[in-house]
Amino acid sequence: xxxxxxxxxxxxxxxxxxxxxxxxxxxxxxxxxxxxxxxxxxxxxxxxxxxxxxxxxxxxxxxxxxxxxxxxxxxxxxxxxxxxxxxxxxxxxxxxxx
Numbered sequence: 001x002x003x004x005x006x007x008x009x010x011x012x013x014x015x016x017x018x019x020x021x022x023x024x025x026x027x028x029x030x031x032x033x034x035x036x037x038x039x040x041x042x043x044x045x046x047x048x049x050x051x052x053x054x055x056x057x058x059x060x061x062x063x064x065x066x067x068x069x070x071x072x073x074x075x076x077x078x079x080x081x082x083x084x085x086x087x088x089x090x091x092x093x094x095x096x097x098x
């Protein structure tokens with residue numbers, strides 16, 4: 001990470017037992033729980049071969065797959081309303097059914 005602008009906060013809820021285990025593991029290595037967690041996540045992502053494309057180009061195959069999925073779900077229909085309005089309407093409809 002180059003500077004603070006490259007960081008994003010992520011909150012993780014965990015059991016007290018897991019937090020204790022994390023705290024002990026980090027202390028044994030002489031690092032913070034944050035450092036331990038980031039290293040563990042990074043190692044697992046490497047094992048899972050999860051990589052983020054960092055070049056400025058787009059993966060056209062992925063874009064075409066996304067468009068095909070969108071077409072299979074929506075066909076020629078396009079959502080014209082704001083998604084916030086759609087969610088609000090669905091909640092109101094659900095609340096009125098109760």
